[in-house]
Amino acid sequence: MIKMKRWRISELLGKEGQALVNKEIEVKGWVRAFRSNRFIQLNDGSCMSSLQAVVDFEQFNETLLKRVNTAAAVSLKGTLVASQGSGQAIELQVNAIEILGDAHPDDVQRTVMQPKRHSLEFLREQAHLRFRTNTFGAVFRIRHAVAYAIHKFFNDRGFYYLHTPIITGSDAEGAGEMFRVTTLDAKKPPLNEKGEVDFSKDFFGKVVNLTVSGQLEAELAALALGQVYTFGPTFRAENSNTSRHLAEFWMIEPEVAFNDLKDNMDLTEDFLKNICGYVLENCAEDLKFLNDRDQQEQSQKPQHERIELSLIDRLKFVTENPFKRLTYTEAIEVLKNSNHYKKKKFQYDVQWGIDLQSEHERYLVEKEFNCPVILTDYPAKIKAFYMRLNEDQKTVAAMDVLFPGIGEIVGGSQREERYDILYKKCEEFGIHPQELWWYMDTRKFGTVPHAGFGLGFERMVMFVTGMTNIRDVIPFPRTPQNAEF
């Protein structure tokens, strides 16, 4: 007997499907619903839509049909035909049913597969099963599309994908608390003469941690390969309990030799527009579903909390409008001249030199300009040591891209390429330049201006899916007190 091809539902409902009408085919998937003892709604994850399979129940044994329950895996063979019903163009006239995996209703009822609406919190508790739902199917297909769009964007422009280390010995990056990596016995670690843990006896012979950023390593490669990007897991041991933070997340960090801050902004804007454009073009069905979902969520919020634009319009807004660019100093002026400030509605005061608070950033993006905003040239004291010092000696060539609803989605800068100034900045920030000898070395051998930025991948996925909790755009979120699955 010849083994039949397993058609994916996306193929059957797409162009290939039209050529298959009145042909014998096989599909495999999971039952979403079995209505009227006649209609199996079959989903195989290849797309949002399910295939309607029509069963002439008098021709099948009753005990077999009893096993066609929600969540069961089945193989269906039959003829693809034009549908009599109004909800779909084609359907499968079934002539053979094979149960591949049973799902007992009493057990299914305890899960997110029970056919009814669920809260995102309940779905999160069953992260292993939430892939089966429409919402998470759409989110994770789009997550894939965003990842692909990023690789495609850089590849099309001659960037090289660089794998920076996940285990790192450099602890001078100052980008937050790190996770220690060790093979020492936690109960009886070796001690030195001072009674401290002796890490020279550890696996690597020194203290090592999980990476908080691949940027410093990416710079090394950029200063030889020209333009590179990283796309890998990143770890922060911060005790952050918010809808925008994870302990384990994915970050994209391009780094380009010979680029200045202006080039960097142009690249960022092109990049963000390109991703949104890719999803608009290639994820129409999933996006439509999430768009409707978002509108429903918005309609349940009080008027003043609603986002006026729909999800799809928010993406188009990014692709069609130039980002507003202004300096930190100009932003402080805008804030100080705002009615909001004059009416003392900001909880935190606005002064040149402060780190902008969430409320300030949100005001600029959502009230003042109502579009993505790039802020540049921040005070040197509130930014990292590696950012290039401007002529005024007070500010650095930094940039933050602010998105509505998300806040800071990209942070970047032109890097300090001048050895002496970088050396001094290290000392000012309490970093020993000799510990970063390899980084400093690049400034001795043909140093050039260069720039780059970091994008939080999950925050980008939040923006394009309209999900408002970062735990709902990564398959298995790691947060304080939670590493289930």
Add this chain to the structure above:
RNA sequence: UCCUCCUUAGCUCAGUUGGUUAGAGCAUCUGACUGUUAAUCAGAGGGUCGUUGGUUCAAGUCCAACAGGGGGAGCCA
């Protein structure tokens, strides 16, 4: 880490001033029906009211601690 809110059936939630036998919708089960698509109709089952302690004649309801979760803040991507 701080502020704040929540925890009652498989899920989402009501539960009045502390007072008799704890309620609804959805889901599940049984039956009916069969071109449905959030199927429909009838019936049934389903509860240690987050945990521990306290106040009280009496606690789902009041108080405290702890646990889990949501929202916001800080930190940041």
